[in-house]
Amino acid sequence: MRERSYQALSLMAIAAIAVGFTVATTVPPERVQGEFAKIMFVHVPSAWLAFLAFGVTMIGGAAWLIRKTPIWDRVAAASAEVGVFYTALALMTGMIWGYPVWGTFWDWSDARMMSTAIMFFVYVGYLALRRSIPDPETRARRSAILGIVAFVQVPLVYFSVTLFRTLHQGTTVVRPDAPIDPEFLRALMINLAAFTVVYAAFMTWRTRLARLEDELEETEAVADFEIAGSGITAPNLEEAPDHV
């Protein structure tokens, strides 16, 4: 991609967020929760994008194991980083919303909150593993395997509201009889689209950065490699002392 394309994508991401924010502020307050309900315009897209990001990490890992091309490892790593960011955002916004509505920042008995927190730490572990392995191939192979194993968490988190009847509300948006106001749903979808554009921008930039890091690492490795005879220098004949 050319420099101009990167900049255009970044501008698109900023514009999308601006549109999403504007739409969110124009939606009337919810009947019971008032303005607090609008946190959902950040919370829900963040959670969905985290699922998408971890799915891409799994696919990137699997593709690396099949193809062994570095781009797939970079995609997997970049997506995991963005996914951890979105998961943290979902957790934070959920807690901010939970205090005025549920009366607590954190509910220990809530399956969705607990499973999301576990998923967050699993992927923090994934990123820690990547940082611990200097060799690119070993790093790619081991993190690909962990990326595939870790994805088991995603359906667990998604279906936690169906499997366990706890405080978190059940599936709402994807239900055929979605109990959600059309105006609210429209704003939610616009914000979901905006967050997806931001995800694409983050991914593009992070993958590019990973490629540059790899190139730098390769250059440094070549520079560090001592060539046979590099310690011997040519004699300086021009400045030789005159003994005559």
Added chain:
Amino acid sequence: MRVGGFWQQAKEIARKDLLVEGRAGEALYITIPFGAVALMLIPLAIGTDRPLLAQVGPGMFLAVSLLFGMLVAFRQTAADTPPQQELLTLLGTDPAAKFVGRAATSTLLLVVFEIVLVPVTILLYNPGRIPGWPWLILVLAMLASGLALVGTLAGSVTAGLRTRNTLTPLLVAPLSMPLLLGSAQVVEALKQEQSILLWITLLATMNLALAVIGVVTARPLEESSR
């Protein structure tokens, strides 16, 4: 030429690991007493109110089993040195058999760990009689095997890394949460005389999934550590 079949290899690996552990005594003489000390420290931190301790006792046992069980699962004696790895490779050892053998050893050690800590918990916390307590034997066995499987898997992922000792717990702790959740919910369900089927199924599924993942990923992980 491969030495023996899959199960024969797994058995030999388990026997070797037990022998090494028997000589070093890392799990039996260090980690188990450490776990018992942790069970003694908790009442000092949360208060010595006897009804409260009786209520939290089973949960504390499970938490200590999980946290200290991790130390058993990825003990130093379960990590092969490069010459050991090379020897096993030259012998044609199946990486999956190695995984199974190593997980079996860890399961056995974790069962011993639990057997020692159960009376310590009863003596210190006096949790009272839990209706249907024989089910807990099955639960503790599944907790031990699940923890052994996830510990062995994480040990393979972090094999040979300088950060192994700190990174492995970070990987194991969140992945083993379903094991802790399932075990704790069985205790609660038994106390309230409710069905435990869902939680037993969760523990069994988790064990099965970890075993399958461990066997399938054993070879690629082995290749990455050469």
